[in-house]
Amino acid sequence: MMRWFLTVGVWLALTSLGLSAEIAWPAAVVPDGFGANIHFTHARPGEMEMLAASGIRWIRMDFSWGGTELEKGAYDFSAFDHLLQDLEKHGIRAVLILDYSNRHYDEGLSPHSEEGRQAFARWAAAAAKHFAGRGILWEMYNEPNIGAWKPKPNVQDYIALAIEVGKALHREAPGEIYIGPATSQIDMKFLEDCFKAGLLEYWDAVSVHPYRQTAPETVIPEYQKLRELIAKYAPAGKTIPIISGEWGFSAAWKNYDEHRQGKYLPRQWLTNLAEGIPVSIWYDWHDDGPDPKEPEHHFGTVAFPYQEGRDPVYDPKPAYVAAQTLNRVLSGYRFVQRLDVEGESADQAHVLLFEKEGKWALAAWTQMDGQTARVTAKVPAGRYHAVDYLGQETRELQSSGEGTILDLRDAPMYFLMQP
Numbered sequence: 001m002m003r004w005f006l007t008v009g010v011w012l013a014l015t016s017l018g019l020s021a022e023i024a025w026p027a028a029v030v031p032d033g034f035g036a037n038i039h040f041t042h043a044r045p046g047e048m049e050m051l052a053a054s055g056i057r058w059i060r061m062d063f064s065w066g067g068t069e070l071e072k073g074a075y076d077f078s079a080f081d082h083l084l085q086d087l088e089k090h091g092i093r094a095v096l097i098l099d100y101s102n103r104h105y106d107e108g109l110s111p112h113s114e115e116g117r118q119a120f121a122r123w124a125a126a127a128a129k130h131f132a133g134r135g136i137l138w139e140m141y142n143e144p145n146i147g148a149w150k151p152k153p154n155v156q157d158y159i160a161l162a163i164e165v166g167k168a169l170h171r172e173a174p175g176e177i178y179i180g181p182a183t184s185q186i187d188m189k190f191l192e193d194c195f196k197a198g199l200l201e202y203w204d205a206v207s208v209h210p211y212r213q214t215a216p217e218t219v220i221p222e223y224q225k226l227r228e229l230i231a232k233y234a235p236a237g238k239t240i241p242i243i244s245g246e247w248g249f250s251a252a253w254k255n256y257d258e259h260r261q262g263k264y265l266p267r268q269w270l271t272n273l274a275e276g277i278p279v280s281i282w283y284d285w286h287d288d289g290p291d292p293k294e295p296e297h298h299f300g301t302v303a304f305p306y307q308e309g310r311d312p313v314y315d316p317k318p319a320y321v322a323a324q325t326l327n328r329v330l331s332g333y334r335f336v337q338r339l340d341v342e343g344e345s346a347d348q349a350h351v352l353l354f355e356k357e358g359k360w361a362l363a364a365w366t367q368m369d370g371q372t373a374r375v376t377a378k379v380p381a382g383r384y385h386a387v388d389y390l391g392q393e394t395r396e397l398q399s400s401g402e403g404t405i406l407d408l409r410d411a412p413m414y415f416l417m418q419p
Contacts, residue, residue, distance in 0.1 A: 026057070026279065027334065028273055028278075029333065029334045030273070030331055031326070031327035033278050033279045034057060034280055035279065036059060036301065037059070037061070037248075037281055037283045038059045039288070040083075041080060042082060044306055044308075047306075048087075048090060053324065054323045054327065055323065055327025056323065057092055058093050059281075060094070061094065061095070062096075062097050063097055065100055065102045065123055075130075077131070084134055094137070095136070095243075096136050096138060098139065099142045102119070104119075105119050108150075110144075110151075117164045120164070121164040122168065124138070124169065125165075125169055128169050129173045132175060132176060138178050139182050140166075140179065140181055141182060143184040148184075155194070158181065158194075159197045162202070163197070163199065166202025166203070167202075170202065179203055179204055179205040179245075180194070180199065180203050180206070181194050181206075185208070185210060186210055186223075188225065188229065192229055195232070201235055203240065205241045206226070206242050207242075207243040208243070208244065209244075210247050211246075211247055216267045216271050217267065223242060241277070243281075247268060247280075247281070248283035248299040249265075250296070251299075252297065258319070262318025262322045262389070263412075265322050266322045266326045266389055267365060267367070269323075285302070286300040286303070286314055300317065301316070302315060302316050321390050325390060333354035333355065333356040334356065335352060336353045336354060338350065338352055339377045340377070341376065342377075342403070344373065344374070345375075348368050349366050349408055350366070351377045351406065352364070353379075353380075359416075360379075362379065362415040364377075366408040372407060372410075374405060375406055378402065378403060379406075380417070383397070383399075386415050387413070388409075389411040389412045397415050
C-alpha cells in the first residue's frame, strides 16, 4: 500500500473534515524523518528557535504517566498542550513515550497487576484521544528490556500491558499511530517474544534504540535480521517499518570526542535513510550536564550551559553544525539508491545518490575512522560542487557518467549537481 508524508497542517485538515488519513510516514526525503530527543515541555526563550534552525522535523519526549495522572483518574495534559502548540509553530512533529509508573498503582513499580494495566491503558487512551489528529507517534514505554522496567525487566508483563494499551487505543483513538517496544539496542529475543504474542497486530512500527560504540553503519545487518523477524510474524498485508527511536554517541566515551560525534550524526541519519528507516531520532538535543568525564552528560548536539539573551542560546557542537548542514544542503532531495563502488576498501565506502527536480546529489564517505579512501563509482554525468559535513565548500567534481574517482573521508561529503 502506498504511504506518503503529510505535513502537520494537512494531517489536521483531514482530521477536521472527518477523513481518515493513511499513516504519515515520512518519505525518504531530507530532512523529513530526522529528529532529536528533548527533556522539556516548556522551551527556554530562543531554545525552540535554535532547535528548529537545525532543520529537524521530529522530537521525542517522555509522556510520563506519573506526571500527568497526579490524582487517580484525573489527567492533566496541559504541559503537553503547550509543547505541541510550540512544536507545530515550527513544523515539528512528536514521538511521545507512554512510560514508567504511577505511585497510585502497583506500589509505584511498572504496571504488572490487572488494576495497574487497566489504569495505564485508560490513561494512554485518554491522552491519545485528547491529542488526536496531531500526527503524534505514541510509543509504548521506553527500554523495557533493561532497568527502565521496575523492579526488573519482565517481557511477559510488558506484553500484557502493551496489548491492553493497543486495545484501548484502537477502541478510543483508532486513527492514532502506536509503536513499540523501544528496546535498548536491537534485542532480538525481547522483540521476538513481543511479536510471537501478537503485538504486531497493534503496532504500526517497531521502534528500537541501536546504541553501539562502533561505526553507525554496523547497524545494517541487524536491521536486515529485524526486518526478517518482522516479516515472519506480521499480519498478512501489513507493512511495519522500523523506527530508530533513540540513538546517539557520547563525546565523553573512550576514544570519542565532539569531532567524532559530529561525523557520526550525519552518517547515522544517512545510513538509516538508506535502510528505509522513516524516522531517526538522535539522542540528545543538548548536553545534560557539565561533568567532562560523565558520558551521560555529552550526547547532545549543543553544549549544556544556557546563554540567556544571546543568539544562539546554546553553544553549537560539531554535531549541531553537521545536522544543520545535512538538512540545509540536501533539503528536499529524495534518496534514490546506494551506488556500487570499486577500489580498495570499497566495502567500507558509502555513496548515496539523491534526486531533486531532475538534479542529482551525492552523500559519500568511508566508515574507516580517521582514514581516507579512493573509490570509483558510476556518478550521473555533470558538474558538481562539493560541501563538507560542516558546510565548507571545498572543490568541484566533473563526471562523464562512467567511472568517477571519489576521494572519501570519514565524514560525509555532499556533491551537488550544478546547472
